[in-house]
Amino acid sequence: MTTTASAPAATAAAAHAATGAPPRRRRTDRGRRTRAIVYVVLAAVLCVWLLPFIWMALGSVKTQGEILQRPPTWWPQDPVADNFAQWFGPLDFGTFFSNSLVVALVTVLGNLVFCSMVGYALAKMEFPGKRILFLTVMVTLMVPGVVTFVPLFVMVSGLGLVNTYAALILPFITAPIGVFLMRQFMLGIPEALIEAARLDGAGEFRIFSRIVMPLCGPPLATLGILTFLASWNNFLWPLVAAQTEGMYTLPIALSLYSTGQNATDYGLLLAGSVLVIAPILALFVFLQRYFIQGVATPASSDHLPPPTPGDPHAPRPAHAPHRPRRHPVPRPRRRRGDGALRGSAADPRGAHRRPRRAPQPRREGRPHVPDRDRGRRRRELKEEPGAISKSGTTEVVVGKAMNHFNVHEIRTARQAARWSNRLQELAESTPHGIPVTVSTDPRHAFVENAGVAFSAGPFSQWPEALGLAALDDVDAIRAFADAARQEYVAVGIRAALHPQIDLATEPRWGRQAQTLGHDADRVAEFTAAYLEGFQGDELGSTSVACTTKHFPGGGPQKDGEDAHFPYGREQVYPGGMFEYHLAPFREAIARGTAAMMPYYGMPEGLVRDGEEIEPWASASTGR
CATH class of the missing domain: 1.10.3720.10 (MetI-like)
Structure with a gap:
């Protein structure tokens, strides 16, 4: 029997014989390569786009120190949930x-x-x-x-x-x-x-x-x-x-x-x-x-939905000519390699189906054994300077046994109170349950003085210490101290880093706004009223412990410089006025101030009992 081919078939056969490869197959391969390149480019763009979101998700369970460490790491070394807990706790998410x-x-x-x-x-x-x-x-x-x-x-x-x-x-x-x-x-x-x-x-x-x-x-x-x-x-x-x-x-x-x-x-x-x-x-x-x-x-x-039955105003669009629905014809799948059909008449589902895996028995999990020495080991780790400020609250209280904080920014009283309550709950969960104390710099002023005093915010507004002294009214200072004490206690602040009773004898000194004036005798009276308002006759459950500063009087700074910086570290007492500057501090000690903070300066040319005091800074003392 002789078979004949039509003209198109003959042409295709001739082309195949001449070139050695079918043109359709060549075009298909070229299209696949193009699509592959497009997909690779899109995948690269997608990775770049997703990178910030992945970093955000992973960083949300990292500690502050781990986020800021250099070189950075992708995966959290010790995931924590404290960041989310703060949003659902004190911050009222x-x-x-x-x-x-x-x-x-x-x-x-x-x-x-x-x-x-x-x-x-x-x-x-x-x-x-x-x-x-x-x-x-x-x-x-x-x-x-x-x-x-x-x-x-x-x-x-x-x-x-x-x-x-x-x-x-x-x-x-x-x-x-x-x-x-x-x-x-x-x-x-x-x-x-x-x-x-x-x-x-x-x-x-x-x-x-x-x-x-x-x-x-x-x-x-x-x-x-x-x-x-x-x-x-x-x-x-x-x-x-x-x-x-x-x-x-x-x-x-x-x-x-x-x-x-x-x-x-x-x-x-x-x-x-x-x-x-x-x-x-x-x-x-x-x-x-x-x-x-x-x-x-x-x-x-x-896109119009079918008309609602009984609605006389529902439009009836003209119907398009009926087109028979085309059903896709199933094509037999091909195996890689020889191009043989996967299925057969005997087994139309395919003779090469992969057998199902038998269900695997569940593996018994190991019981969790708590590491009781973990906190001790973490407290013994050496830290770089400033690392404590990069740690979360839970980490420093529970893991590092820190039990004192100096609070800075307070936006609302409710936030501060919730944060303080949460802080004490963390302290109670530690082995010894030692309460955490919270202190603050003055925070009742009308203006913000960064690093020295805070604006009132949610608290009552009062003149700064120098303004109170200008009133020359001891009762007014006592009333301020009592009102501030009640507000501090309400939000969990139990320690005050004031009063500042340095004498304002150097007009160029930048911290005079927090002093109570330059008259030693009057400053001593103001100090007594100040401590009485905050601490009472003695420290008790409703008291706020005061840290009086800056012993032995930081007012006479040389050239009015600030002792926070190396170039302003010298304190001078011209004219032998050391005893004059010391008088308010004697009164503070007599009134039972809870602690005494020195300034960061060092005395220059100070002679006591015929002996010159070495130029070294003092240390903070408390009772």
Whole structure:
């Protein structure tokens, strides 16, 4: 029998004989190589994009010291949950989360409703000034939002809405980008649907709600995601409009509570970032299909749901010619190598199926044996200078047996009280249960003086020490000390690094604002009243222990320099006035001051009982 080939087959055979390889196979291989290169490039870009998120997630369970160590490490050596515990403990994460959620959800709802209505009016209705109105919307897209903050705040303040949910929501209840997005999508809705409904007697609101809105699922999802993302991440406006902790949103809390006065708690910052980003990722994963459809798919009658039974105004679009549905024909899979078919007539599922693995028995886990010497070994580790400030609170209290803190920044009294309570709980969990003491520099001033005194913040405001001395009223100083004592005790502060009773005899000295004047006798009287207000007649359960400073009087600094620096370390007592500067400290000792702090300077040319005192700095003493 003789077989013949058609012309195309003969041509293909001739081409195959001439070239030695089928052209179709060559083009397929070239396409596969191109796709492989594209996938490699996309994978590299994805890795670069994911790198910060991976670092954030891993850093959220690291200690401060491990985050800042050089060279950096990827995997946590000793994962800790203290960073997350602080957000759900003293920092009241629930309040911040609920505020952000309420603001974001209401803002999304308002944008979906109002942007859809305005977009429908601009796309499907005719009225005078329509073009001008649309151009106005387009112009507002080019105006930076921050330039409207001042007039917005004036309006909100005039309405008495500052520090309310209304102030956080109303300025963003609609957005030009949302109006533009909905209008552009609605322009693609066939006019025949709208006209058919109008001929049936449907009003504009019924057309909008029953015909247009069911078609707008993809753009609504896109607008909802974009609005939720913008509201959830909004920082500047809540920073202006929210003035109390109870109204803070997550970005504000993340900024304020993770950045201290002297250092940034990077572990707390990264843990908070994980908590802030998690809801956004979950929302996008849930709605990503609709988001992509909203960006890439125009409106058409194919998206219209079936008409509601009994609805006389439901449109009935013309049916397209019936097209038979094509079912994919299953193709036999090929094995690698010889190209033989995987299946057979006897076994259509494939004769080369891999056998199932038998279920493996569960391995018994080893019981956890606690390492009782771990804390001791960690306390014995040598640390570099400054390493203690890079450790978390739990680590330094439980692991390093630290039992004294000097608190710096206090934003709210409730935060300070919760932090103090948590601190004492940690102390009770240690083997000996020694309580932790918390001290502070003065913090009732009207202004901030970094490193010396703090502004009042949540506490009552008083003149600084020199201002109190200027009143020349012993009772006023006693009243201040008693009020400050009660506020300290309320938030867990039981030690005060004041009063500062150096005599202000050197007008160039930069720390005179915290002194009680230059008259030794009057300063001694003020000191007695000050200690009485804070400590009482003796130290008790309601007292705040005072550390009087700076023995033996840091006022006479040479050239008025600051002894915190090497160039200002000399203290001089011209004219043999050492006893004069020492008088207030004698009174403080007589009144039972809890401790005495020296200055960092060293006496120059000081002679006592005919013997010159060596120029060495003193040491802190306490009772």
